[in-house]
Amino acid sequence: MRVFKFGGASVQDAEGIARVHRLVCTYGEGPLWIVVSAMGKTTNQLETLIQAVHCQQWPGAMEIVGQLQEAHEARIAPLAANVTEHRRLQGVLEQWISKLKTDLDRLRAEKLPYNCLYDQIVVYGELISTALVSAYFEIQGFVHAWVDAGALLVTDATWRDARIQWEATVSKVKACHALHSCEPSQPSGVCVLTQGFIGQDAASGLRTTLGREGSDFTASVLAYALDASEVCVWKDVAGVMDADPRLFPMARILSKLSYREAVEMTYYGASIIHPRTIQPLQNKGIPLIVRSFLEPDQGGTVIEEHGDRDHFSPCVIVKKNQCLLELVSKDLSFVGEEGLAMIYKALYDQGLKANLARHTAVSFSLCVDNDPYKRLPVQEVLDSAFGIHITEGLSLWTLMHQSDKMRSGLLSGKQTLFEQHLGNVYQYVVVD
Numbered sequence: 001m002r003v004f005k006f007g008g009a010s011v012q013d014a015e016g017i018a019r020v021h022r023l024v025c026t027y028g029e030g031p032l033w034i035v036v037s038a039m040g041k042t043t044n045q046l047e048t049l050i051q052a053v054h055c056q057q058w059p060g061a062m063e064i065v066g067q068l069q070e071a072h073e074a075r076i077a078p079l080a081a082n083v084t085e086h087r088r089l090q091g092v093l094e095q096w097i098s099k100l101k102t103d104l105d106r107l108r109a110e111k112l113p114y115n116c117l118y119d120q121i122v123v124y125g126e127l128i129s130t131a132l133v134s135a136y137f138e139i140q141g142f143v144h145a146w147v148d149a150g151a152l153l154v155t156d157a158t159w160r161d162a163r164i165q166w167e168a169t170v171s172k173v174k175a176c177h178a179l180h181s182c183e184p185s186q187p188s189g190v191c192v193l194t195q196g197f198i199g200q201d202a203a204s205g206l207r208t209t210l211g212r213e214g215s216d217f218t219a220s221v222l223a224y225a226l227d228a229s230e231v232c233v234w235k236d237v238a239g240v241m242d243a244d245p246r247l248f249p250m251a252r253i254l255s256k257l258s259y260r261e262a263v264e265m266t267y268y269g270a271s272i273i274h275p276r277t278i279q280p281l282q283n284k285g286i287p288l289i290v291r292s293f294l295e296p297d298q299g300g301t302v303i304e305e306h307g308d309r310d311h312f313s314p315c316v317i318v319k320k321n322q323c324l325l326e327l328v329s330k331d332l333s334f335v336g337e338e339g340l341a342m343i344y345k346a347l348y349d350q351g352l353k354a355n356l357a358r359h360t361a362v363s364f365s366l367c368v369d370n371d372p373y374k375r376l377p378v379q380e381v382l383d384s385a386f387g388i389h390i391t392e393g394l395s396l397w398t399l400m401h402q403s404d405k406m407r408s409g410l411l412s413g414k415q416t417l418f419e420q421h422l423g424n425v426y427q428y429v430v431v432d
C-alpha cells in the first residue's frame with residue numbers, strides 16, 4: 001500500500017500529465033493512492049480570482065475564469081490522440097468550469113468572509129486537475145477511482161489552515177479503501193486518485209484547505225489512515241537539498257534525513273514539503289521518499305527514523321515575505337503569561353504562525369508571514385492591549401548546523417534586524 005503525490009509542477013503541461021501516467025504504470029504496482037495538486041500555477045491564478053470576487057470586481061473575475069479555462073485547454077489539447085478524446089477531455093473541463101461559475105454566482109450573493117470564500121473557490125484548482133488526469137487515465141485504460149477529498153478529510157473550520165479531525169478522517173479513508181477493494185474492476189489492488197490540499201468542515205459542510213502546499217500533508221494523512229508502507233512525493237528536483245538552489249548555486253541533495261531533521265527544516269520554512277507532513281508519518285514509521293519525476297531512477301531523499309541521532313546536515317533556509325510585529329503593552333504592564341496567552345490565542349485562531357518570537361519586559365516581537373488577511377484580524381484582537389508596530393520587506397534566515405565561518409560568509413553584506421540562536425540553529429531577521 002503506497003501513496004504517490006504529484007505536485008503542480010508535475011502536471012503543468014500535457015507532457016507532465018502523460019509522464020504521471022507512465023510513472024504510475026511503471027512504479028505504482030499494488031494498492032496505490034494518488035494525490036494530485038492543481039496544475040502549474042493555477043492556485044496563484046485562483047488567488048487573483050478570489051481577490052476579484054472579494055472586491056466585487058465581477059467582469060474582472062469572469063476574465064480570470066476565461067484565462068483559467070484557456071490555460072487548461074492548452075494543457076489538454078496535446079494529450080488527445082484524436083477528436084473523440086479531445087471532446088471527452090474538453091467536456092470534463094467545461095463541466096467543471098460551469099460548476100465553478102455556478103458557485104461564483106452563489107458566493108457573490110453570500111458575501112462570506114475572505115478566508116472562508118478563499119477555500120470555497122481555491123479548491124477548483126485541484127478538482128479540475130484531478131478530473132482531467134482521471135479522464136486521461138480512463139482514455140489510457142488505467143483503472144482507478146476518482147474520489148473527492150472533501151468526502152475523506154474531515155476538518156474544523158479554520159479556513160485556509162484547517163485542522164484534521166483524525167478519528168472521523170481515518171474511518172472515512174478506511175471505508176473508501178474497503179469499498180474500492182471490493183470492485184471487480186480493480187483486481188490488482190485498489191487505485192484511488194484524489195486531490196491534495198482539500199478538506200471539508202464537519203459542522204457546516206463547507207470546503208476547507210490545509211494551507212498552501214498542503215497536498216503533501218494530504219498524502220501523509222492518507223498514508224497514516226491506510227497504514228501505508230511508504231509515501232513518495234514526486235518533484236522536479238532529485239530530492240531534498242541543503243539550501244534553495246535558486247539562491248545558493250552550491251546546494252546539494254541530501255540522500256537521507258531523519259524525521260527530526262525534516263521537521264526542523266520544514267518548520268523553519270524549507271519549502272521542500274509542507275511542515276505538517278512529517279508528524280503522522282513519524283507516528284507510524286512510514287518512510288517519505290522525495291524523488292524526481294524527470295529522473296525517477298536517481299535515488300532521491302529518504303526521510304525516516306535513522307539511528308545516528310547526532311548526525312545533522314548543515315543547511316540554509318530562507319523564508320521570504322516576512323514582517324515583524326512589535327507589540328508593546330499599552331499600560332507598560334509586563335508581557336507576562338496572560339499577555340502571551342492572548343497573543344498566541346489570536347495567532348492560533350487565525351492560523352498565523354510565529355516564525356520567530358522574543359519578548360522583553362514590556363514588548364513582544366514576532367516574525368510572521370506577511371499575509372494581511374491573517375495578520376489584520378490578529379492585530380484587531382490585540383489592538384486594545386498593545387501598541388503595534390509593523391515592519392515589512394523582511395526575510396527570515398535560518399542557518400542550521402553551520403560553523404561560525406560559514407554563517408558569517410552567508411550573511412556578509414546583509415542587514416539584520418535581530419538574531420536569535422538556540423543550540424545549533426541560528427535565525428536572523430534580514431532586511432530585503
Ligand code: ASP
Binds near residue numbers: 037196211215
Ligand atoms: N495547489 C496548492 C498550492 O499550490 C496545494 C499544493 O499544491 O500542495 O499551494
Ligand code: MG
Binds near residue numbers: 007008213
Ligand atoms: Mg508543493
